[in-house]
Amino acid sequence: MDRDADRIDWNQLRAFLATVEAGSLSGAARRLGLTQPTLGRQVAALEAALQVTLFERVGRSLSLTQAGRDMLAPLHAMNEAVELVSLLASRQSQSVEGLVRITASDVYARHVLPPVLARLRREAPGIVIDVVASNEVEDLMRRRADIAIRHVPPREAELIARRCPDSSARLYATPAYLESVGRPATSQALALADFIGFSESVDVLLGELRRHGLPLGKKNFPILSNSGLVAWDLVRRGMGIGIMMDVVARRTPEVVDAWPDFSGVPVPTWLATHRELRTSARIRLVFDVLADCLLHPAGADDN
Incomplete structure (x- = not known):
């Protein structure tokens, strides 16, 4: 690229084009919201950068030179291109069509998101939702998703987060299983039962249940899985x-509360997204619907 072209400023080109269209520096200055001296300096700087004379100055009048006339056609094309880019960006930011990726744990994706997706289909049929079932907190930072439902607050300054109402995790089983172990009603009786645990956090779960008075050991966890859904x-x-969280258990009619005296474990819920939320209408809409459904889970079930 020519080094002189590298020094060309679009503001200078716009000042030249506005001067041609307005017929004077004063008229161009009013059109662009500039002072006349400022606009005059921009035109002069463009002439210096291009090393050509664009206007012949006769008294207070301006006459376009041949070099100036030669520039008009490509400049009009450039101006139209800039306006088109601005229009496309505006449409993109305000569009409620396109792809939005939501990441949530596999359990949430299976049991909590379906009514949310049904509502989004009704309210914004132009949006395509890609559900990323994952427990990785880094999904947002890796740009694998636009919105994340997580149970830990995001720590990255680039993200926007909203705290949703906490869930409560309680103990659940099928009525048939509870009957098979004598339908335990006390912590001592529960110590004889089998528990299903999570591979990566069984020690944390075991410690939490012991803290609540259940005398359990690892022998009580004969089956583990790295998948909450499994x-x-x-x-x-x-x-x-x-x-399991009560918001999931309510959607699972096969199970009942295995220990009604258990106070439960609070489970915080966070919605997080990129700062693009402020400029993308479709991400804002999905974020707001998610927040509303998590705030009113019973209403989401009814929809």
Whole structure:
């Protein structure tokens, strides 16, 4: 690229084009919201950068030179291109059509998101939702998703987060399984039952249940899974007792509360997204619908 072209400023080109269209520096200055001296300096700087004379100055009048006339056609094309880019960007930012990726744990994706997706289909049929079932907190930062539902607050300054109402994790099992172990009603009786645990956090779960008075050991966890969805399915099939958030258990008619005296474990819920939320209408709409459904889960079930 020519080094002189590298020094050309679009503001200078726009000042020249406005001067031609307005017929004077004063008229161009009013059109662009500039002072006349400022606009005059921009035109002069363009002439210096291009090393050509664009206007012949006769008294207070301006006459376009041949070099100036030669520039008009490509400049009009450039101006139209800039306006088109601006229009496309505006349409993109305000469009409620296109792809939005939501990442959530496999359990949330299976049991909590379906009514949200049904509502989005009604309210914004032009949006395509890609559900990324994942427990990785880094999904947003890796740009694998636009919105994340997580149970830990995001720590990155680039993200926007909203705290949703907490869930409560309690113990659940099928009525048949509870009957098979004598329908335990006390912590001592529960110590004889089998529990379904999570491979990567069984020690944390064991410690939490002990803290609540259950005298359990690792022998109580004969089946583990790295998938919350698989673990919950095993509970639904009567393989043992599992811990699960009430927002999921309410959507699982096969299970009942295995220990009504258990106060439960609070589970925080966060919605997080990129700062693009401020400029993208479709991401804002999906974010707001998610927030509303998580705030009013019963209403989401009814939709």
